[in-house]
Amino acid sequence: MSTNTANQKALPPLWRIDMLGGFRVSSRNQPVDRFPTRATEGLLAYLAFHAPHPASREQLIEMLWTDVSPESGRHNLSMALSFLRKVLEQEAKPGSVLLADRSNARLNPDALQTDVHLFLEAIKNAEKSGDNQEKRVLYERACELYQGELLPGFYQDWILPQQLRLEDLYTRAVHHTIQLLEQAGELERALQTAQQTLERVPLYEPIHIEIMRLYVQMQNPAQALRHYEVYKNHLQTPDYAGSSSAIHELAAQIRQQSPTVSAPVSMPVPSDGSDMEAALDWTFQHAPERALLLVMALTPFWERKGDWQRGEMWLSRMLTQPELEDSARSSLLTQAGRFAWRLGAYHQANQFFESALEICKSMKDHPCVASVLHSMGLVAHYQCHYPRATTLYQQSLKLWRETKEPRGIAHVLTSLAHVLSVRGQYGQADKLLQEALSRSLTTAPEARALAFSNLAFNSILCGDPALSKQYDEQCLAIRRELNDQRGIAATLCGLGWSALAMKDLEQSERYHTESIAIRRSIGDRPGMAHVLCLFARTQLAQNHLEDAESLLQQSIQRCKEYGNQLYEAMGLEGLACLYVKQNRIEAAARCLRDAESIRAAIGAPVPVLDHDLISEIKQFVKRLG
Secondary structure, eight states: OHHHHHHHHHSOOSEEEEOBSSOEEEETTEEOOOOSOHHHHHHHHHHHHHTTSOEEHHHHHHHHOTTSOHHHHHHHHHHHHHHHHHHHTTTSOTTSSEEEOSSEEEEOGGGEEEHHHHHHHHHHHHHHOOOHHHHHHHHHHHHHHOOSSBSTTOOOTTHHHHHHHHHHHHHHHHHHHHHHHHHTTOHHHHHHHHHHHTTTSTTOHHHHHHHHHHHHHTTOHHHHHHHHHHHHHHHTSTTOOOOOSHHHHHHHHHHHHOTTOOOOOOOOOSSTTHHHHHHHHHHHHHOHHHHHHHHHHHHHHHHHHTOHHHHHHHHHHHTTOTTOOHHHHHHHHHHHHHHHHHTTOHHHHHHHHHHHHHHHHHHTOHHHHHHHHHHHHHHHHHTTOHHHHHHHHHHHHHHHHHHTOHHHHHHHHHHHHHHHHHTTOHHHHHHHHHHHHHHHTTSOHHHHHHHHHHHHHHHHHTTOHHHHHHHHHHHHHHHHHHTOHHHHHHHHHHHHHHHHHTTOHHHHHHHHHHHHHHHHHHTOHHHHHHHHHHHHHHHHHTTOHHHHHHHHHHHHHHHHHHTOHHHHHHHHHHHHHHHHHTTOHHHHHHHHHHHHHHHHHHTOOOOHHHHHHHHHHHHHHHHHO
């Protein structure tokens, strides 16, 4: 009897279900290719991912058959479970794989093996191991198991948070693997690991930084710069326009330390705009005065598409021309600064703006000075240097009022109001925004959308989510008409925030999911920090604590990467709320202290919307701490 039991335990699981990079189901290497419905596949995927935990029938019906009557939903679930039982238990005893009763359904974990569970187990064991060799092997195993994002092509609400969590765990495992290989002196393997990672996350900037750094360690700075140029070409494709300043600063540092190494010329990548790029390159070489006109004409095009890296490259190239008139040079410098600001290269942006400001002042061009001051204020604003931003905005506004230019006035009023909102001065912010809206009615639609967006932001902070929703809906209509993808994603994020505040969690999750999908598709990593923070709060409100913690940690990390202290504080407050739910009082107290310190440093009090919640958490922590 004991021998039979031992032999049974030694047998491999009957089923293998893979969910990373695609959905694959097999038994003894015989795949299951056909399912009667997509919902049946989704049911098996959910049960496999969450094994051995049971799911209620009501939960499964609500997730997979939302558009049918309750009776039809129950019937559909019964039919799907019957099909799965027939397939999964064709070579096993009835009830040995699929365990279902009138209330719940689950899979027997002893009867199946999933790549997700193996991946998580490898990472867990690596984190516990005290031996570097064993730790490295386990992390490498985890990286090997991660064949791509979780369940691509499946769109149930539960999947996206898990996709983000597993991708984050994967990139962490890669970093640990590279670090351990470096410590062992295996630089070639470390480089190979980093390069293989790009097959999974091709535009994940930290891995490109690792590759450049490894090339430098291997005494090959020229190859590091060549890789940088390849990365920049990827940035110039229409579907990606986001990067931090870290990789650009690293490239500059490599050039400075290796002055004899010159970077290869960055060639335009084949795309729908390749002919335009070739024409611009030819014009720059043969008719530079016409190239200037062409670059300035294309600048709004790059701005709208989000091709900031491409725009900054061409503007910087034009600035190398020695015989530029002051007005042209100031325009080029100003727009190059705006693109650098968009890319998060704040120091470089300020250098462009300061040079432009000096020229504009020498020409006594007040509109030009006002525009540059506003742009400098935006840089300070995004770095959460609110007093400096306010001073620059006020100086810009004074000049715009003197010139009586409604569009310039509207833009600066909107920026100034945003700072006032963050600092808790909601009434003053609303007055400025109403004036901005009235002035923007006769100007460009982008200005109206921006005014509506900031009115929504001010309304949500001061505790009026219904009004915030109305403003964001007006903003979204304009931005959809303009096909402004970044603006659409930001507005959807705002609508999700309003829905969350109004306790409409399903709608909040839907808005945030759509916003995340857009930001991921265009590579907007800075913007992801915002939406992940708010999406995590939606998960927290539904008591999905594991998902919420993972999303908040990701948001905080990205906020630190891009210097967004305001959303870092919000993320820490979200973690404090989560830790209270888990009765982790010391951790909650630490998060609250860190958040208070950040808010005090940047002068941004807790908004009215969150005041009661944060006060309640503080009292709870104080009482139990």
